[in-house]
Amino acid sequence: MGFHTHYAVSGRQGRVLVVDDESSIRKPVKLTLTKAGYEVVEAQDGEQAIKVLNSDDNPLMVDTILCDIQMPKINGIDAIAYFRTQYPTVPVVVMTGYPDVDLAVTLMKQGVRDYLVKPVSKEKLLTAISEAVDNHVILAGQFVA
Amino acid sequence: MAEKLLQPPDMIEKILSSLPGAILIINQDRQVEYANPLAEQHFGSEGARLVGSLVDNVLPLTESRWNLLMGEVKAFTAEAGKRQPDGEFEVQKRVYQYRLFPVNGRDSEEQQTGIVIWEITEQKQLQDRLIQAEKLASLGSLVSGMAHEINNPVHGILGMAEIIVEEKDPERIKEYATDIVGFAKHVATVVSDMALYIRPATHDREVEIDLGERLGEALKMVRRNPRFGHVEVVTEFQPVPRLRARRTEIDQVFVNLISNAVQAMDGKGRLTLATRHQGNTITAQVSDTGCGIPKALLNKIFDPFFTTKDPGKGTGLGLSIAYNIVGKYGGTIRVESEEGRGATFTIQFQAGNH
Numbered sequence: 001m002g003f004h005t006h007y008a009v010s011g012r013q014g015r016v017l018v019v020d021d022e023s024s025i026r027k028p029v030k031l032t033l034t035k036a037g038y039e040v041v042e043a044q045d046g047e048q049a050i051k052v053l054n055s056d057d058n059p060l061m062v063d064t065i066l067c068d069i070q071m072p073k074i075n076g077i078d079a080i081a082y083f084r085t086q087y088p089t090v091p092v093v094v095m096t097g098y099p100d101v102d103l104a105v106t107l108m109k110q111g112v113r114d115y116l117v118k119p120v121s122k123e124k125l126l127t128a129i130s131e132a133v134d135n136h137v138i139l140a141g142q143f144v145a
Numbered sequence: 146m147a148e149k150l151l152q153p154p155d156m157i158e159k160i161l162s163s164l165p166g167a168i169l170i171i172n173q174d175r176q177v178e179y180a181n182p183l184a185e186q187h188f189g190s191e192g193a194r195l196v197g198s199l200v201d202n203v204l205p206l207t208e209s210r211w212n213l214l215m216g217e218v219k220a221f222t223a224e225a226g227k228r229q230p231d232g233e234f235e236v237q238k239r240v241y242q243y244r245l246f247p248v249n250g251r252d253s254e255e256q257q258t259g260i261v262i263w264e265i266t267e268q269k270q271l272q273d274r275l276i277q278a279e280k281l282a283s284l285g286s287l288v289s290g291m292a293h294e295i296n297n298p299v300h301g302i303l304g305m306a307e308i309i310v311e312e313k314d315p316e317r318i319k320e321y322a323t324d325i326v327g328f329a330k331h332v333a334t335v336v337s338d339m340a341l342y343i344r345p346a347t348h349d350r351e352v353e354i355d356l357g358e359r360l361g362e363a364l365k366m367v368r369r370n371p372r373f374g375h376v377e378v379v380t381e382f383q384p385v386p387r388l389r390a391r392r393t394e395i396d397q398v399f400v401n402l403i404s405n406a407v408q409a410m411d412g413k414g415r416l417t418l419a420t421r422h423q424g425n426t427i428t429a430q431v432s433d434t435g436c437g438i439p440k441a442l443l444n445k446i447f448d449p450f451f452t453t454k455d456p457g458k459g460t461g462l463g464l465s466i467a468y469n470i471v472g473k474y475g476g477t478i479r480v481e482s483e484e485g486r487g488a489t490f491t492i493q494f495q496a497g498n499h
Contacts, residue, residue: 022297024328028304035308070293075374097293097300118300122307 046074363399374412409435
């Protein structure tokens with residue numbers, strides 16, 4: 001399988017995959033991003049996120065993945081490693097409850113765009129997502145060209 | 146020379162008066178027949194001698210505890226052997242340990258019971274401080290779990306509140322506000338669980354506790370640790386009689402055992418928590434499928450400061466404290482393990498330990 005070139009869908013701000021096992025996180029994030037014009041797809045853990053992206057006949061195109069770390073089944077660290085190899089152009093933003101500097105450095109080295117520690121304000125979230133989506137649009141443009 | 150030697154009755158009296166422990170001899174009606182001077186000093190009151198009083202009025206032990214102890218003493222065949230003290234009690238902020246023993250008079254049919262009591266207030270205070278120090282030392286891993294458990298709902302609170310600020314539909318505002326109430330309550334629960342765990346055991350009274358329930362609560366605490374990973378949890382809780390103990394102490398034992406099990410499995414494996422009740426014995430068990438304990442180390446793991454963990458990862462006090470706490474309530478703790486094949490810690494108490 002080659003690189004997926006997930007470009008922003010025209011007419012919208014972009015599509016964001018929100019991966020978090022807690023509905024107390026997914027609900028406000030979805031509401032905030034939807035209000036700001038993004039389309040939001042949700043997954044409860046790493047395994048579901050990979051399934052969502054990987055459905056064979058109709059692979060889902062997303063512009064940014066917002067991912068928690070501590071989750072059941074496939075956790076954020078394993079899921080991010082997978083996203084980075086299978087979908088290297090899709091920016092990943094981590095949003096976690098653990099302020100862990102070592103982990104943040106490791107993940108940034110793996111190409112994670114941003115490392116947000118909960119609680120994340122609306123402004124901070126929208127800035128991080130908008131930067132990531134813009135970056136993806138630029139990258140996707142390069143690949144299409 | 147010969148004149149200076151004490152005659153046997155005097156000598157016995159002198160020994161009993163000088164003993165560093167208090168001695169009481171009681172008859173079958175539980176009346177005090179003899180009290181040495183130290184017993185009078187600690188437990189007597191001015192104007193009333195101990196001899197002749199009911200022992201129930203002298204030592205603060207419950208009726209059921211007395212019955213249990215007297216039964217045990219009857220069955221006890223005075224063979225010299227290592228026997229754990231029968232228990233502890235507190236009188237006027239001083240802590241005492243005691244042990245009962247049968248006294249068989251040569252010419253009397255009636256069996257008497259001796260009680261030897263010694264003060265352990267200072268050891269007790271040291272032990273309590275050590276227990277608290279270990280609890281604080283092991284707090285590091287629990288705190289990072291707490292960060293997760295608190296930051297998640299706090300994010301929910303912040304997020305929903307920011308959305309409410311811009312929301313005009315009253316129905317939606319109501320819905321989001323209800324979410325906030327739920328998230329805030331969750332934060333409160335996490336904080337109060339942690340505060341209860343950290344509370345020094347000395348502030349805690351002995352209460353009736355359910356070992357299955359405490360295992361479940363300890364699991365909740367350890368589960369917050371990010372290193373819990375993908376550990377599968379199996380619980381086999383049979384109803385067991387309640388145990389009289391300080392809740393924080395039993396929690397500390399279970400949190401220690403479950404934390405060790407999780408560390409031994411390195412985020413993958415099966416953790417089994419079980420309680421059973423057979424005859425008079427209550428059993429609580431924590432098993433893991435982790436790296437196990439090498440045979441050569443099995444008899445060292447309950448020693449204070451013994452640890453195989455890297456510096457800074459363990460105090461080496463967890464299991465030794467678990468051992469002390471369990472022993473304090475008349476229980477036993479043992480381990481079965483093989484290197485590479487996991488470990489099972491079994492704790493047993495006698496029902497009606499009070």
